[in-house]
Amino acid sequence: MPQTNDIVDINATIAYMADELRPLLIRQPVMIGIHTGGVWVAERLHRLLELPDPLGTLDISFYRDDFTRVGVNPTVKTSNLPVNFEERHVVLVDDVLHTGRTIRAALNEIFDYGRPASVTLAVLLNRDGRELPIEAQIVGHHLKLKKHQHIKLLGPEPLQLEIQEAHD
Amino acid sequence: MRDDLQFDGHGRLRHLLTIEGLPRQTLLDILNTAESFISVGEREIKKVPLMRGKTVVNLFFESSTRTRTTFEIAAKRLSADVINLAVAQSSTSKGETVLDTVRNLEAMHTDLFVVRHRESGAAHLIARHVPPHVHIVNAGDGRHAHPTQALLDMFTIRRHKGDFEKLRFAIVGDILHSRVARSQIHALTTLGAAEVRVIAPRTLLPMAVEKLGVHPYTDMRAGLHDVDVVLMLRLQRERMNGAFISSEQEYFNLYGLTQDKLERAKPDAIVMHPGPMNRGLEIDSAVADGPQSVILPQVTYGIAVRMAIMALIMGGAETATGGRRA
Numbered sequence: 154m155p156q157t158n159d160i161v162d163i164n165a166t167i168a169y170m171a172d173e174l175r176p177l178l179i180r181q182p183v184m185i186g187i188h189t190g191g192v193w194v195a196e197r198l199h200r201l202l203e204l205p206d207p208l209g210t211l212d213i214s215f216y217r218d219d220f221t222r223v224g225v226n227p228t229v230k231t232s233n234l235p236v237n238f239e240e241r242h243v244v245l246v247d248d249v250l251h252t253g254r255t256i257r258a259a260l261n262e263i264f265d266y267g268r269p270a271s272v273t274l275a276v277l278l279n280r281d282g283r284e285l286p287i288e289a290q291i292v293g294h295h296l297k298l299k300k301h302q303h304i305k306l307l308g309p310e311p312l313q314l315e316i317q318e319a320h321d
Numbered sequence: 322m323r324d325d326l327q328f329d330g331h332g333r334l335r336h337l338l339t340i341e342g343l344p345r346q347t348l349l350d351i352l353n354t355a356e357s358f359i360s361v362g363e364r365e366i367k368k369v370p371l372m373r374g375k376t377v378v379n380l381f382f383e384s385s386t387r388t389r390t391t392f393e394i395a396a397k398r399l400s401a402d403v404i405n406l407a408v409a410q411s412s413t414s415k416g417e418t419v420l421d422t423v424r425n426l427e428a429m430h431t432d433l434f435v436v437r438h439r440e441s442g443a444a445h446l447i448a449r450h451v452p453p454h455v456h457i458v459n460a461g462d463g464r465h466a467h468p469t470q471a472l473l474d475m476f477t478i479r480r481h482k483g484d485f486e487k488l489r490f491a492i493v494g495d496i497l498h499s500r501v502a503r504s505q506i507h508a509l510t511t512l513g514a515a516e517v518r519v520i521a522p523r524t525l526l527p528m529a530v531e532k533l534g535v536h537p538y539t540d541m542r543a544g545l546h547d548v549d550v551v552l553m554l555r556l557q558r559e560r561m562n563g564a565f566i567s568s569e570q571e572y573f574n575l576y577g578l579t580q581d582k583l584e585r586a587k588p589d590a591i592v593m594h595p596g597p598m599n600r601g602l603e604i605d606s607a608v609a610d611g612p613q614s615v616i617l618p619q620v621t622y623g624i625a626v627r628m629a630i631m632a633l634i635m636g637g638a639e640t641a642t643g644g645r646r647a
Contacts, residue, residue, distance in 0.1 A: 212357065215369035215632075224333070224636030225371070225629075227350035231357045234364075265366040 163312045166293035171201040173291045180242040185209035188230045190248030190306035194277050209234040216258035239267040248306040250276040253285035336448045336457040339466040340507040354629035372401035375432040379405045382438040392435045395627035441465035456634045471504035473626040477619045481591050485512040493520040494554030494603050501595050510534045520544035524565045545585040553594040556603050579605045591615045
């Protein structure tokens, strides 16, 4: 398996993302990570930024748009949003922004819990292949991959990126 | 007997008709999925969009309040449209057959039927005749099976007591007429229960009940000794057309769960009942409302478990394929 750690230094990238997020701290944001890789990245950002509110986690399985095709994965995690983010600023964190469908689902789920004042999207990797008009405000690293290639974050300790060749 | 009617050609769960023959992993998948649906009921908007645009018909040929209501809430929390039909009072009294009723509703593009019927095998009969895109959930057929009740019981046990392999169970009451007991026995043995006992007067025990892998007791105090979970059953007076018990007072004296009898069980044993309860007949109010009772949590969990069942069946229930698209 080709590793991308030689092109992306994950720790340095997350530190860079934290620096980019620092100006937002004045708005006392609430951070939410998307299962599973997004939570790992969010945990590190949450620590680096020393956010006072606990980290929220989101499993978007129940909001996927391909449910009738792939069904529910029984390993679905529970969403855990400990902080009432009604009228708060939310920083949503994911590992890879690809089609945009995960973020669409995450936004829908967030709004079923309450109405945030704003949502900022922060992703470790921004790759090509968008299918929806969704962009991240904070991007750790931009990456161009071939259509059949998928990039996956492995973790939680250590975090590692792996490029997978899809055969479909 | 394995019931292949429940699976499609790819081994995915398509109908839920009975626990009998379901692999352990399928039961665990349902319980695990239900865990994540619990949180949906606790938040501001108690709805997820999984079954948006789908139509669920609650087809009850036999009356029920709790089961029908929890199915209705479960389907609505999955964003489905729900229609409740109490067929007992409608077309069948005009001579329409079960299959005619179903075909008519199917013509209205129903996606999932929740079926309750007083005849054993009714849900199977319907499942055999519906096209591949229509799903059936058995909400109780005669004396045969009540799989969703058994699954919510398993969910309750796992939440309150943990690992089935370390636990001893006693199912008490009208075993003979109880579809709940039959489904509970299959679920408990599939999940590896250390011991399953059934406690009832001889007249309410099925012949050769030992073949199901349970230990029968006619003495309740002996049967309750050292158990971790007591599963009470409702005495189904409406199904009794003979002399099964001598008198209600004597039944309560011998088989009614009182605090005194419960003390034979482990001190931290839990008490369950599928409802509706006959207080003062199979269970004393002091126990039903006491600290060891988990009867009300059972009702709450019933919604999450039924959401999980419907979501898994409608979505094609692929077992743990993992991975999500970014």
